[in-house]
Amino acid sequence: xxxxxxxxxxxxxxxxxxxxxxxxxxxxxxxxxxxxxxxxxxxxxxxxxxxxxxxxxxxxxxxxxxxxxxxxxxxxxxxxxxxxxxxxxxxxxxxxxxxxxxxxxxxxxxxxxxxxxxxxxxxxxxxxxxxxxxxxxxxxxxxxxxxxxxxxxxxxxxxxxxxxxxxxxxxxxxxxxxxxxxxxxxxxxxxxxxxxxxxxxxxxxxxxxxxxxxxxxxxxxxxxxxxxxxxxxxxxxxxxxxxxxxxxxxxxxxxxxxxxxxxxxxxxxxxxxxxxxxxxxxxxxxxxxxxxxxxxxxxxxxxxxxxx
Ligand code: NAP
Numbered sequence: 681x682x683x684x685x686x687x688x689x690x691x692x693x694x695x696x697x698x699x700x701x702x703x704x705x706x707x708x709x710x711x712x713x714x715x716x717x718x719x720x721x722x723x724x725x726x727x728x729x730x731x732x733x734x735x736x737x738x739x740x741x742x743x744x745x746x747x748x749x750x751x752x753x754x755x756x757x758x759x760x761x762x763x764x765x766x767x768x769x770x771x772x773x774x775x776x777x778x779x780x781x782x783x784x785x786x787x788x789x790x791x792x793x794x795x796x797x798x799x800x801x802x803x804x805x806x807x808x809x810x811x812x813x814x815x816x817x818x819x820x821x822x823x824x825x826x827x828x829x830x831x832x833x834x835x836x837x838x839x840x841x842x843x844x845x846x847x848x849x850x851x852x853x854x855x856x857x858x859x860x861x862x863x864x865x866x867x868x869x870x871x872x873x874x875x876x877x878x879x880x881x882x883x884x885x886x887x888x889x890x891x892x893x894x895x896x897x898x899x900x901x902x903x904x905x906x907x908x909x910x911x912x913x914x915x916x917x918x919x920x921x922x923x924x925x926x927x928x929x930x931x932x933x934x935x936x937x938x939x940x941x942x943x944x945x946x947x948x949x950x951x952x953x954x955x956x957x958x959x960x961x962x963x964x965x966x967x968x969x970x971x972x973x974x975x976x977x978x979x980x981x982x983x984x985x986x987x988x
Pocket of ligand 1: 693694695697717752753757778779781804805808812
C-alpha cells in the first residue's frame with residue numbers, strides 16, 4: 681500500500697507506539713516516523729533499534745510538520761502533552777490517541793486542540809503485559825479491533841484516512857460513543873484486570889500456602905491471572921482513576937454474582953453451579969468463533985514441563 685501520511689509523530693514510545701512503527705514500516709504506510717518519549721533511555725533505544733527516523737526531547741518539537749500525531753502515553757499524561765503540543769500542530773493535521781479510556785481523554789485533550797486540527801480519539805484493543813520500546817511487534821493489531829469514538833463535527837475524510845491506516849496494519853475498525861466504549865471496556869478488559877490483580881494479591885497474602893507452591897503449581901489456572909496482573913502499573917492505575925464509574929458499576933455486579941456463587945457452594949446447589957458454568961462456556965465458544973482467540977488446548981502453550 682502507498683504512503684498514507686508523510687510524517688507521523690509518535691508521542692510515547694512504548695508497546696503500542698513501537699508496534700505501530702513496526703507495522704507502518706513493514707507496509708510502507710508513512711513517509712517518515714518521528715517520536716518523543718520522556719526519558720533519554722527510551723529515546724536512544726527507539727533510535728538504536730530503528731523504530732523512528734528521529735527523536736525529539738520535547739513533544740512540541742516532535743509534532744512540528746507532522747500530518748499525523750499519535751498520543752501513546754498513559755491516559756493520565758494526555759492532558760499535559762496536549763497542552764504542550766497545541767500551538768505546534770500543523771494546520772490540517774490529524775491527532776489521535778490510543779488510550780484505554782475515551783471520555784477522560786476527550787475531556788483532557790479536546791479543549792487544547794486548535795481549529796483546523798482533526799482530533800479523532802481511538803483505542804486499539806490489542807496489547808500484551810510487556811511495555812517499552814523493545815516490546816512492540818508488527819502483528820500486534822492483526823485481526824484485533826481498533827475502536828474510534830469520534831467527537832462532534834469529526835471530519836469524515838480525516839476519519840476515513842485514519843481508518844485506512846489502522847486497517848492496513850491489520851486491524852478491524854468500528855465506531856462507538858465514548859461513554860459506551862468505557863462501559864464495554866470495563867466489562868471486557870478493565871474489571872477482568874482488576875480481578876486478576878486481586879487474585880494474585882490474595883495468593884501473595886496467603887500464609888498457609890507457600891510462595892514456592894504458588895509458583896510451582898501455577899499452571900492450574902493461577903498463571904493466567906499472573907500474566908494479566910503483570911501489566912504496566914502506571915497504565916492500569918490511570919485506567920481505574922479515569923474509568924471510575926463504569927468500573928465501579930461492573931465491579932458491583934461482579935460482587936453480587938460472586939456472593940450468589942458463594943451461596944450456591946455453601947448450600948451445595950450443584951444444579952445452579954452447573955447451569956452457570958454451562959452459560960459461561962458458551963461465551964468462550966463465541967470468542968473463538970469470532971476469531972478473537974484460538975481453541976488450542978492450554979491457550980496454545982503446549983504441554984507443561986514435567987515439574988513446571
Ligand atoms: P508503555 O509501553 O508503558 O509506554 C508508555 C510510553 O509513554 C513510554 O515511552 C513513556 O516514556 C511515555 N510516558 C509515560 N508517561 C509519560 C509522561 N508523563 N510524559 C511523557 N511521556 C510519558 O505503554 P503502552 O502499553 O504503549 O500504552 C500507551 C497507551 O496505550 C496508554 O494510554 C494505554 O492505556 C494504551 N493502551 C495500552 C494497551 C496495552 O495492553 N499495553 C492496549 C491498548 C491501549 P518513558 O519510556 O521515557 O518512560
